[in-house]
Amino acid sequence: xxxxxxxxxxxxxxxxxxxxxxxxxxxxxxxxxxxxxxxxxxxxxxxxxxxxxxxxxxxxxxxxxxxxxxxxxxxxxxxxxxxxxxxxxxxxxxxxxxxxxxxxxxxxxxxxxxxxxxxxxxxxxxxxxxxxxxxxxxxxxxxxxxxxxxxxxxxxxxxxxxxxxxxxxxxxxxxxxxxxxxxxxxxxxxxxxxxx
Amino acid sequence: xxxxxxxxxxxxxxxxxxxxxxxxxxxxxxxxxxxxxxxxxxxxxxxxxxxxxxxxxxxxxxxxxxxxxxxxxxxxxxxxxxxxxxxxxxxxxxxxxxxxxxxxxxxxxxxxxxxxxxxxxxxxxxxxxxxxxxxxxxxxxxxxxxxxxxxxxxxxxxxxxxxxxxxxxxxxxxxxxxx
Numbered sequence: 001x002x003x004x005x006x007x008x009x010x011x012x013x014x015x016x017x018x019x020x021x022x023x024x025x026x027x028x029x030x031x032x033x034x035x036x037x038x039x040x041x042x043x044x045x046x047x048x049x050x051x052x053x054x055x056x057x058x059x060x061x062x063x064x065x066x067x068x069x070x071x072x073x074x075x076x077x078x079x080x081x082x083x084x085x086x087x088x089x090x091x092x093x094x095x096x097x098x099x100x101x102x103x104x105x106x107x108x109x110x111x112x113x114x115x116x117x118x119x120x121x122x123x124x125x126x127x128x129x130x131x132x133x134x135x136x137x138x139x140x141x142x143x144x145x146x147x148x149x150x151x152x153x154x155x156x157x158x159x160x161x162x163x164x165x166x167x168x169x170x171x172x173x174x175x176x177x178x179x180x181x182x183x184x185x186x187x188x189x190x191x192x193x194x195x196x
Numbered sequence: 197x198x199x200x201x202x203x204x205x206x207x208x209x210x211x212x213x214x215x216x217x218x219x220x221x222x223x224x225x226x227x228x229x230x231x232x233x234x235x236x237x238x239x240x241x242x243x244x245x246x247x248x249x250x251x252x253x254x255x256x257x258x259x260x261x262x263x264x265x266x267x268x269x270x271x272x273x274x275x276x277x278x279x280x281x282x283x284x285x286x287x288x289x290x291x292x293x294x295x296x297x298x299x300x301x302x303x304x305x306x307x308x309x310x311x312x313x314x315x316x317x318x319x320x321x322x323x324x325x326x327x328x329x330x331x332x333x334x335x336x337x338x339x340x341x342x343x344x345x346x347x348x349x350x351x352x353x354x355x356x357x358x359x360x361x362x363x364x365x366x367x368x369x370x371x372x373x374x375x
Contacts, residue, residue, distance in 0.1 A: 159272045190299040
């Protein structure tokens, strides 16, 4: 019964069109493709905004509040980083990979894994570790999207910062996240985490 | 009965509008810009003998113009100590350094284990001792909050003259009188 039905569907799909012209099918398919791709991309970009991230109270009341006090939110030049600038890769393939991982976050939202301050604080170390691991693995790519070492004038930094960057960053011995953890959000319990 | 209620409602509405407008007017009055009398910022030395350094001599009914915000000195040049056992001042900015139960940013560089990697002065071994003199592996809880004793310095001009002399200056032999 089901087999017959499947066979008839396959036969329908596999046989040439009886009513529609070739031009209709190709142009129609092309236009439908544009509409689909445009819609997909628009949705993708819509989920890649700070407004979208902070539409959940988990983000708005915890991490976004913390960001507001940091230099990545308010500073002398008025350039600022939004959530996806640091947390979503900018290249398309990596971005899609991260977006697929983010389905886990939808799961977390649905089941309320961090829907209270207490739950969030309890899980904070684990969440932070994911981000540290990601940035360590891609050599702090999201930092470097803006903070390009080739354009970094060490003489304009404080002597302390300049010499440390010269020593560890230029040599490739360390990457940004090794020292700059917790710059945009508060740190979790750091016991046992090597810093610097 | 029904008409009575309607009349009552209309009267209540009228009163509400009247009172509301009254409040509006009250708001307008409040919103009038306060008459600000700005006093030119006096030179610091001018008032340096005044005990009223924070208000810089401005009368109580006058809002003195605030001085520009001071900047934290960030030159990484160690300062001397004014007296023995003075906690050294911090010669750099410590903006948004997290020092709390979870993390101590100062110890990233100033901890005994890390100091050589960052060429930072390590905290003294006394800071690793508990009150019984036992040396601990990590900074002692009673020394944990660095800025209780160690503070940054800003470039703000001093508001009053300061005749403080460091111990070395007091103990130094007085210069030979000029001939």
